[in-house]
Amino acid sequence: MLHYENMNPDILSKHGHGQIKICVSGAAETGHCGPNALEKAKELGREVARQGAVLITGATTGFPLWVSMGAKEVGGMVVGISPAVSEKEHAMVYKLPLDYLDLIIYTGFGYSGRDILLTRSADAVITGCGRIGTIHEFTIAFEDGKPIGIFEGPWEMGGELKEIIKKAHRPNHKIVTGDDPKKLVADIINLVKKDKLEEYKTS
Numbered sequence: 001m002l003h004y005e006n007m008n009p010d011i012l013s014k015h016g017h018g019q020i021k022i023c024v025s026g027a028a029e030t031g032h033c034g035p036n037a038l039e040k041a042k043e044l045g046r047e048v049a050r051q052g053a054v055l056i057t058g059a060t061t062g063f064p065l066w067v068s069m070g071a072k073e074v075g076g077m078v079v080g081i082s083p084a085v086s087e088k089e090h091a092m093v094y095k096l097p098l099d100y101l102d103l104i105i106y107t108g109f110g111y112s113g114r115d116i117l118l119t120r121s122a123d124a125v126i127t128g129c130g131r132i133g134t135i136h137e138f139t140i141a142f143e144d145g146k147p148i149g150i151f152e153g154p155w156e157m158g159g160e161l162k163e164i165i166k167k168a169h170r171p172n173h174k175i176v177t178g179d180d181p182k183k184l185v186a187d188i189i190n191l192v193k194k195d196k197l198e199e200y201k202t203s
Contacts, residue, residue: 026063034154042070049076
């Protein structure tokens with residue numbers, strides 16, 4: 001359950017649909033993420049929750065799980081979008097966690113199909129330490145015109161995504177970068193608000 005008393009009232013709305021949903025994309029295997037990646041991921045999750053957004057992840061291990069842990073530490077809500085068709089397949093075949101998730105949506109579409117639903121279920125996407133799957137989710141969000149945050153840290157993904165953007169030959173004014181979770185989430189929320197239908201804009 002969301003602890004609204006701990007959140008900034010300015011970003012809450014009387015309309016449930018007005019609550020911003022932020023997907024955090026990252027690697028399930030984190031050996032390449034560098035020092036302090038766990039704490040950096042958890043702080044990102046805390047900020048998503050503190051600033052009143054619902055966290056959406058791929059319901060997987062590693063970086064997304066760490067972000068979910070941080071969000072739950074401060075009473076945030078976390079939704080997982082699973083590649084599996086059922087809870088049993090999620091846990092026993094894909095060997096993915098059930099912890100730190102308030103709701104899991106089972107897509108049955110595998111990882112690549114799941115990625116489309118994952119990014120489209122959110123108002124914005126933030127990438128952290130990642131691998132090829134994170135790049136896939138980034139490019140889907142880019143093509144869909146979603147606001148995108150690149151969370152920089154002791155990992156290579158930030159530089160790799162910047163290189164992709166540089167070589168894309170397509171301007172995109174909905175991308176923000178930074179290593180400060182609080183500012184990055186605030187910047188993303190400001191971009192999302194610009195796209196909200198007038199009826200559902202938060203005050």
